[in-house]
Amino acid sequence: MGITIKDIARETGFSVATVSRVLSNKEGFFSQKTATIINAAAAKLGYKKNMAATELVTQKSNVIAIIVNSTKTNFSEAIIDGIQKKATEANKRVIILYAGDHHAQSQQRALTTALERPIMGILLLSVDLFAENLKLLKSARVPFRFISISFKDPTLNYVASDDYQIGYEATKYLIEMGHRCIGLAGIDLESGAHTGKQRLAGYQRALLENGIIPQKSWIQPGNYSYTAGEQAMLNYHQQKKVTAIITGSDLVGVGLLNQAAKLNLNVPNDLSIIAIDGTYLCKIVQPQLTSVTQDFYQMGYLGAAYLINGQYQNAFTDIEITERQSVKKRSL
Amino acid sequence: MGITIKDIARETGFSVATVSRVLSNKEGFFSQKTATIINAAAAKLGYKKNMAATELVTQKSNVIAIIVNSTKTNFSEAIIDGIQKKATEANKRVIILYAGDHHAQSQQRALTTALERPIMGILLLSVDLFAENLKLLKSARVPFRFISISFKDPTLNYVASDDYQIGYEATKYLIEMGHRCIGLAGIDLESGAHTGKQRLAGYQRALLENGIIPQKSWIQPGNYSYTAGEQAMLNYHQQKKVTAIITGSDLVGVGLLNQAAKLNLNVPNDLSIIAIDGTYLCKIVQPQLTSVTQDFYQMGYLGAAYLINGQYQNAFTDIEITERQSVKKRSL
């Protein structure tokens, strides 16, 4: 596949060993003079190192594999930017594999693609692995770490927001804004990750602390999608109880918002919404969605750093409430 | 890095040659009986083939590298899905590289990451390469193809929509809806790709065919972004001339829509909008955006097919007008 060090050796008269040394910059093992000659020849011939060969002999790789869902998780981009930043600083490469929209088979394909070549580690962006795929991943001797979702299982490492805190803060904020009947919509309570359950726990805690008894009907679980938001709104509308809703993602928030409009409900006058995530989606809808904003860039950066440094502890990144236009103070 | 065929050879008593043959399924070169033994051993030891080694010796690769912009091109997902589909059918792997937000350096990093290992080809998703990076790409002996943008340069292959046709159809549609003063916003006229220029040409053609003289002020170029849409709307508002606008992307359309709302303009009553792209964004805003819808999935599928088959012609994929809520018929 093109020019090799052998070609350069032939061209310059040096041995492949020497060529290899200057091309991989083994300081002290060559004179400046021969370096100049060899580099010139490399440039002239358009040499490109075959990293696969290097990885084969050195038995280590400098590539990080990211596995992402192809589902509409509009925040993966920020996470990836954070990873790239850290990777660049540490002189690592990153490749991305698509795991499809929560299908066992495409998950497996992505995993296999990553595992069947030398990589230094795997970062999984909010992909909730099927049991057999988790087993596959564990059986490989490759470090890995989840980003943006967390687990109870102590053998699984992650960098994520503190989802308990997210549920707690969102609820507390709405209570401070005068709401007492507060919905929680679009979170996944069935998943292997305990993201949804944690948010629910934080939500319940905040309610109880303020003397509010959580009602079962206030909770409309879902899979974090736009349609989950639409469906939840339909259900809330039948009950006519809640005055404010926390949505499991921005997309759930937008679905809910648009369904509310169809039902002739005005947000925030008739109904307040706070979305969890805080990506650009919150800013491009009308009214703009108030959100619990997660620091996705930081998640990516930290996740990459831990992977690169071989650190195995978990970490939480910061969250904050970003006030926009979808929550209204309710006078009692 | 884990179990190798040598380990399996030792375990089973066969030579590495035989192990290799059954593991890579060279039909006719082994008995069913030894296959059973070897496969069992491989499963037991948790063997994972090192494809990098295979690629080194066979001098060919089955991985397709996709290079994408990290910019908010919300349609890349559909393209990638199409590519994955074809790749899976042809038993190829795909890896994705992020080229950042139009920075020469991160483009180069993505390109290098792809080129410094064996790959069968490169697919570039709407990435407008800097001159030096295009040169780098051409100097490698790797087939490549652009997707979703087209070029004049005959050495560059692409699969895209016919942008002339897009400009033409969008304009014709608005004229049929009774509009005569029609804006074109957020398209890039400077880029190396001729996407923007083609759309402009189609637009002008449709205007002229209907006896309308194109006005320079009707054209507000930009970089296909949300902010380009906001800015364009501000400019149009000062002029108060156009009654309908074609936007270079869905995101431009949304930016324009929201800016219009800030200016107390009602879409579609005061102003009609048709967006080019037609991704889910058009459906999650209010009012929903009418669009010239591109078939991104098909672009990806076809692009991958051509790359895999070594076909070098260009191709156009279908477009269609999808009517939603942002264009209103204007009675004359």
Added chain:
DNA sequence: CTGAAAGCGCTTACAG
């Protein structure tokens, strides 16, 4: 400072 040689994990003519 430089070269010859061994070896990373795999495949594949060649011989049997």
Added chain:
DNA sequence: CTGAAAGCGCTTACAG
């Protein structure tokens, strides 16, 4: 049907 051997593009002790 199976094995010994050479080789893909690189790196790195070892010797000089």
